[in-house]
Amino acid sequence: MSYLIQIAISDAIKIIESKATTVKSETVHLLEANRRILATDLKCKVDHPTNNDSAIDGFACNAVDTINASKEKPVRLKIVGEVPAGKPYYGKINSGEAVSIYTGAIVPDDCDALIRVEDTKTEDNYVLLFKPASSNDIRKKAQDFAKGEILLNKGIVLDSASISLAVAMGYRELKVSKKPRIGILATGDEVIEPGQDLKLGQVYNSNSYALKTLVEKAGAEAVLLKKADDNIKTLAKIIKDAGQLDLLLTTGGVSMGKYDFVRDLLFNEGVVEFWKIAERPGGPVLFGSWQGIPILGIPGNPVSAMVVFLLHAKAFIIKALGSNEIVPFYNRKKATAKTALTSAGFKTNFVRVKLESNNTEVYSTGSQSSGVLHSMFLADALAIVPANSKIVKGDIVEYIELKAYL
Amino acid sequence: MSYLIQIAISDAIKIIESKATTVKSETVHLLEANRRILATDLKCKVDHPTNNDSAIDGFACNAVDTINASKEKPVRLKIVGEVPAGKPYYGKINSGEAVSIYTGAIVPDDCDALIRVEDTKTEDNYVLLFKPASSNDIRKKAQDFAKGEILLNKGIVLDSASISLAVAMGYRELKVSKKPRIGILATGDEVIEPGQDLKLGQVYNSNSYALKTLVEKAGAEAVLLKKADDNIKTLAKIIKDAGQLDLLLTTGGVSMGKYDFVRDLLFNEGVVEFWKIAERPGGPVLFGSWQGIPILGIPGNPVSAMVVFLLHAKAFIIKALGSNEIVPFYNRKKATAKTALTSAGFKTNFVRVKLESNNTEVYSTGSQSSGVLHSMFLADALAIVPANSKIVKGDIVEYIELKAYL
Numbered sequence: 001m002s003y004l005i006q007i008a009i010s011d012a013i014k015i016i017e018s019k020a021t022t023v024k025s026e027t028v029h030l031l032e033a034n035r036r037i038l039a040t041d042l043k044c045k046v047d048h049p050t051n052n053d054s055a056i057d058g059f060a061c062n063a064v065d066t067i068n069a070s071k072e073k074p075v076r077l078k079i080v081g082e083v084p085a086g087k088p089y090y091g092k093i094n095s096g097e098a099v100s101i102y103t104g105a106i107v108p109d110d111c112d113a114l115i116r117v118e119d120t121k122t123e124d125n126y127v128l129l130f131k132p133a134s135s136n137d138i139r140k141k142a143q144d145f146a147k148g149e150i151l152l153n154k155g156i157v158l159d160s161a162s163i164s165l166a167v168a169m170g171y172r173e174l175k176v177s178k179k180p181r182i183g184i185l186a187t188g189d190e191v192i193e194p195g196q197d198l199k200l201g202q203v204y205n206s207n208s209y210a211l212k213t214l215v216e217k218a219g220a221e222a223v224l225l226k227k228a229d230d231n232i233k234t235l236a237k238i239i240k241d242a243g244q245l246d247l248l249l250t251t252g253g254v255s256m257g258k259y260d261f262v263r264d265l266l267f268n269e270g271v272v273e274f275w276k277i278a279e280r281p282g283g284p285v286l287f288g289s290w291q292g293i294p295i296l297g298i299p300g301n302p303v304s305a306m307v308v309f310l311l312h313a314k315a316f317i318i319k320a321l322g323s324n325e326i327v328p329f330y331n332r333k334k335a336t337a338k339t340a341l342t343s344a345g346f347k348t349n350f351v352r353v354k355l356e357s358n359n360t361e362v363y364s365t366g367s368q369s370s371g372v373l374h375s376m377f378l379a380d381a382l383a384i385v386p387a388n389s390k391i392v393k394g395d396i397v398e399y400i401e402l403k404a405y406l
Numbered sequence: 407m408s409y410l411i412q413i414a415i416s417d418a419i420k421i422i423e424s425k426a427t428t429v430k431s432e433t434v435h436l437l438e439a440n441r442r443i444l445a446t447d448l449k450c451k452v453d454h455p456t457n458n459d460s461a462i463d464g465f466a467c468n469a470v471d472t473i474n475a476s477k478e479k480p481v482r483l484k485i486v487g488e489v490p491a492g493k494p495y496y497g498k499i500n501s502g503e504a505v506s507i508y509t510g511a512i513v514p515d516d517c518d519a520l521i522r523v524e525d526t527k528t529e530d531n532y533v534l535l536f537k538p539a540s541s542n543d544i545r546k547k548a549q550d551f552a553k554g555e556i557l558l559n560k561g562i563v564l565d566s567a568s569i570s571l572a573v574a575m576g577y578r579e580l581k582v583s584k585k586p587r588i589g590i591l592a593t594g595d596e597v598i599e600p601g602q603d604l605k606l607g608q609v610y611n612s613n614s615y616a617l618k619t620l621v622e623k624a625g626a627e628a629v630l631l632k633k634a635d636d637n638i639k640t641l642a643k644i645i646k647d648a649g650q651l652d653l654l655l656t657t658g659g660v661s662m663g664k665y666d667f668v669r670d671l672l673f674n675e676g677v678v679e680f681w682k683i684a685e686r687p688g689g690p691v692l693f694g695s696w697q698g699i700p701i702l703g704i705p706g707n708p709v710s711a712m713v714v715f716l717l718h719a720k721a722f723i724i725k726a727l728g729s730n731e732i733v734p735f736y737n738r739k740k741a742t743a744k745t746a747l748t749s750a751g752f753k754t755n756f757v758r759v760k761l762e763s764n765n766t767e768v769y770s771t772g773s774q775s776s777g778v779l780h781s782m783f784l785a786d787a788l789a790i791v792p793a794n795s796k797i798v799k800g801d802i803v804e805y806i807e808l809k810a811y812l
Binding site for chain 1: 455457461490491493509511567568573574576595597601607612619622630739764775785812
């Protein structure tokens with residue numbers, strides 16, 4: 001096997017997407033729909049508002065009766081009834097008459113104008129208007145949307161705005177994409193679970209924690225697998241025991257070493273789609289499948305694990321979900337580099353940066369070693385230094401904002 | 407009571423914050439810590455890395471032995487051992503000798519340089535180096551952080567980067583702020599639950615759905631209360647039955663009408679802090695307390711409900727959580743208005759806008775009526791049109807980005 005072929009990031013994303021099967025849909029109540037992906041286009045079942053509604057508390061009447069109303073010469077109308085919200089008014093309203101009306105109530109057909117209570121004074125059964133009534137505060141039937149319109153499209157991420165819109169459109173439950181099940185498996189004899197005493201040479205398993213959070217943030221279900229000892233047989237057994245997985249993420253075990261058993265599993269017993277991407281951090285990514293399960297083998301350095309998730313695993317999940325979200329690698333903005341940003345030769349380099357000045361400036365957060373988590377924690381974005389290029393202070397650089405993904 | 411006093415937004419926020427009691431903390435496992443607020447400063451329990459580690463697969467040796475190595479004239483070293491990750495090497499390594507080493511393994515004290523396997527060739531017990539070994543790929547002890555350093559501060563929102571950092575710092579569980587319990591209560595006879603057939607004059611309860619999602623996104627617990635009929639007694643009973651609440655959000659019932667029972671409850675039986683804020687949408691906000699429970703009475707229009715949540719309820723929750731998040735009203739960026747933005751006289755107007763061109767341009771999303779949910783759904787941000795001002799095409803305008811809050 002060649003160590004030399006390092007494929008382009010865009011090619012890696014294409015291959016990964018091509019192996020993602022779109023999940024089935026399921027129906028969930030709107031109270032449980034937050035962050036889920038809408039699985040169908042959604043048609044309005046009703047007009048909104050369903051009628052001409054009052055936007056104020058005050059009186060409904062005929063504009064023509066009130067044209068000359070002023071503070072000095074109020075117009076006097078007879079109050080013949082009351083229209084609370086939810087209770088239509090069925091009586092007749094003639095010229096010279098008004099009804100009191102409340103926010104949300106239907107404006108009676110006989111009336112074409114409203115006046116706010118603040119601009120009136122009530123005397124017995126009469127109301128004095130200190131200015132002309134107008135139609136401005138009538139919310140016209142269907143001004144928000146009309147029955148039959150499609151407002152919410154398949155593939156959107158549901159949030160508070162779209163969920164409340166779906167309620168107003170007449171829905172109580174929605175068809176959403178099932179959550180893909182994403183396995184997470186750390187490898188390496190030296191990796192131990194959090195909080196224990198570290199023996200010489202051991203490191204904490206921070207990767208599984210980072211990936212679990214990233215997977216859930218991406219709208220998928222994280223399935224944490226037992227850590228695999230450095231042994232191809234236990235690795236295979238743990239994967240088999242995990243049940244149906246849409247994708248398995250492994251950390252570690254994909255490098256050039258004798259103890260890289262994820263690499264051995266895919267090369268010896270599975271299918272390898274590619275090994276190594278021309279990117280830093282996180283270059284030695286291995287992608288393939290074993291017994292039908294797509295496996296993304298991520299290098300074990302903590303920053304590599306997070307960056308590879310964002311660039312590649314996230315693209316897989318977006319495709320599996322049928323989401324119309326933009327793949328992070330293509331979701332770029334531009335700013336001015338206020339510090340030089342390190343290059344990585346023929347590889348695209350993703351430099352951890354802080355955003356400043358209305359997001360128009362980026363600053364390196366310090367050491368860019370793939371083992372340095374602190375500079376990842378401090379970063380708002382990954383600045384993209386293209387292959388074979390150099391970014392000096394003052395250059396325009398593209399960046400990927402991080403906070404929405406972490 | 408006067409209808410005329412409309413307080414400034416900044417004053418409303420100050421008053422609301424002053425009534426928010428900071429919640430207690432609780433200890434959670436790091437697997438459950440996502441989106442929680444860290445309740446203490448966090449000191450590193452270990453160095454990271456704990457030793458000088460290898461960042462590569464290859465060989466460890468002494469740089470001085472390899473200075474003249476080249477493709478043409480390789481340097482030949484004797485392989486005297488192997489250092490896998492997690493297994494320290496206790497033997498002696500002399501001049502002219504090397505050990506094979508793997509990613510993550512401790513670099514033996516006798517060695518000061520590494521060479522990648524790609525730049526070598528193995529012949530029996532010897533390795534040929536095609537270039538000089540260097541110290542570049544040694545990850546120095548504590549280069550990420552040192553024992554005793556405080557890296558994570560009280561008040562941060564935990565995410566994948568901070569959670570994996572906490573693991574690397576030696577933690578398994580963290581003290582986080584408890585989730586404030588936020589009651590949500592819709593009022594109004596005309597308001598019905600989602601999905602039923604609408605009778606004349608009825609509207610769906612979209613507000614409770616929007617607020618539940620917003621509350622949860624803000625890191626608090628949403629407690630959905632039974633809808634209150636328009637009656638002060640049932641309203642009081644429902645609130646009493648809800649158990650301990652840190653804040654109650656009501657929608658509707660705070661306007662000028664005869665059926666506004668939230669207003670009556672606070673004015674007649676509770677404490678009123680303020681009524682009406684000089685803002686649009688969502689001006690007629692009523693804030694006070696009843697039987698010790700802070701109550702934020704939000705107008706019933708769906709867009710008002712969401713905007714008031716962001717401007718005011720979110721500020722309360724941030725304070726209660728002890729979060730160091732910036733209050734949305736003060737979390738502003740700037741862009742050029744590419745459409746005129748409507749003013750609201752002496753009120754600050756929050757105009758629903760789309761962001762374009764690297765977030766440097768804002769465009770109105772259409773009707774700004776507080777009943778029009780569709781233009782809220784389409785919005786990326788709220789542009790701020792200050793009181794007594796006018797924004798025409800080409801003006802610079804401040805905006806609050808929405809997506810992080812919805």
